[in-house]
Amino acid sequence: MIEVVSIKKKFDSMEAVKDVSLHIDKGSIYGLLGSNGAGKTTLLKIIAGIYKQDSGEVLIGGEPIFENVEKKQRTIFLADLLYFFPNATIKQMADFYRSIYTSWNDERFQKLKEAFPIDLNKKIERMSKGMQRQVAFWLTLSAMPDVLILDEPLDGLDAVMRQKVKNLLVQDVAERGMTILISSHNLREVEDLCDHVGILHDGTLMIEKDLDDLKSDVHKVQLAFKNTPPPAFFEALDILYKEERGSVFLYIVRGKKDLLVSHIENYKPIIFDLLPLTLEEIFIYEMRDVGYAIENIIV
Numbered sequence: 358m359i360e361v362v363s364i365k366k367k368f369d370s371m372e373a374v375k376d377v378s379l380h381i382d383k384g385s386i387y388g389l390l391g392s393n394g395a396g397k398t399t400l401l402k403i404i405a406g407i408y409k410q411d412s413g414e415v416l417i418g419g420e421p422i423f424e425n426v427e428k429k430q431r432t433i434f435l436a437d438l439l440y441f442f443p444n445a446t447i448k449q450m451a452d453f454y455r456s457i458y459t460s461w462n463d464e465r466f467q468k469l470k471e472a473f474p475i476d477l478n479k480k481i482e483r484m485s486k487g488m489q490r491q492v493a494f495w496l497t498l499s500a501m502p503d504v505l506i507l508d509e510p511l512d513g514l515d516a517v518m519r520q521k522v523k524n525l526l527v528q529d530v531a532e533r534g535m536t537i538l539i540s541s542h543n544l545r546e547v548e549d550l551c552d553h554v555g556i557l558h559d560g561t562l563m564i565e566k567d568l569d570d571l572k573s574d575v576h577k578v579q580l581a582f583k584n585t586p587p588p589a590f591f592e593a594l595d596i597l598y599k600e601e602r603g604s605v606f607l608y609i610v611r612g613k614k615d616l617l618v619s620h621i622e623n624y625k626p627i628i629f630d631l632l633p634l635t636l637e638e639i640f641i642y643e644m645r646d647v648g649y650a651i652e653n654i655i656v
């Protein structure tokens with residue numbers, strides 16, 4: 358659905374995006390993470406067809422997005438800084454969206470009133486930051502885009518509204534195959550939303566993972582043995598991290614769960630627990646493995 362091939366972008370001599378390639382399937386939710394200044398917004402704007410890359414290609418549904426009116430009518434970029442016309446009400450902004458987005462759906466707009474309980478005739482400028490963000494989602498979801506590109510989308514929303522918006526996004530992905538690219542600093546925030554995650558650092562995509570693979574391939578185990586097992590026990594494990602707490606070992610290991618369990622059970626541990634890992638933990642160990650401390654890369 359979205360094909361990004363060797364994208365480079367400089368601002369004067371500053372290389373904001375350095376040869377980034379990625380692929381996003383239709384109907385998936387891709388989380389782009391990274392620290393301040395990593396190049397996330399620049400890359401999102403290139404993918405949305407707002408900035409032109411210096412080299413490389415961005416294809417949406419097989420066609421270049423830049424200056425492609427038809428594709429842009431089906432692609433919405435929701436920026437971190439929202440923009441509405443001065444003095445406009447929700448109703449007036451909806452009229453504008455209806456005039457430019459061919460897939461605008463009035464029925465959906467009316468239905469979403471239930472999710473966003475705000476007076477249609479209220480001036481958006483006079484609303485709180487969180488309410489303005491709600492309006493942005495209301496309008497965006499009513500325009501029924503095929504591709505939705507979100508830059509720090511949940512900033513300013515309260516916890517209940519965050520969950521509501523996440524549910525609406527997932528619903529559009531599940532029901533009509535919308536594709537979402539979402540940028541955030543916060544791994545925890547996107548953990549339950551994304552099926553793929555990429556980490557951008559200093560203009561380079563450091564690591565890119567399918568979350569189902571990640572979660573099924575990395576495990577935290579807590580172990581204790583009566584007698585320390587022979588070296589063959591440890592050699593057979595792909596250990597990303599280890600810690601000793603008295604006679605209890607804590608290991609983060611990569612590998613298939615069934616094979617791991619049967620290997621460990623062969624050595625008759627007196628304690629053996631398989632513990633869940635958060636996405637943040639997985640990335641900490643994976644990044645360490647490629648020589649980076651994730652604490653320096655995302656917050």
Ligand SMILES: Nc1ncnc2c1ncn2[C@@H]1O[C@H](COP(=O)(O)OP(=O)(O)OP(=O)(O)O)[C@@H](O)[C@H]1O
Pocket residue numbers: 368371372373391392393394395396397398399400
């Ligand atoms: N219009 C611009 N002109 C000049 N430099 C820019 C411009 N936009 C971005 N940059 C530079 O490109 C680099 C990447 O910026 P970008 O906004 O893409 O990062 P980001 O990952 O979105 O950061 P943040 O998380 O802080 O929003 C930064 O060094 C920034 O100063």
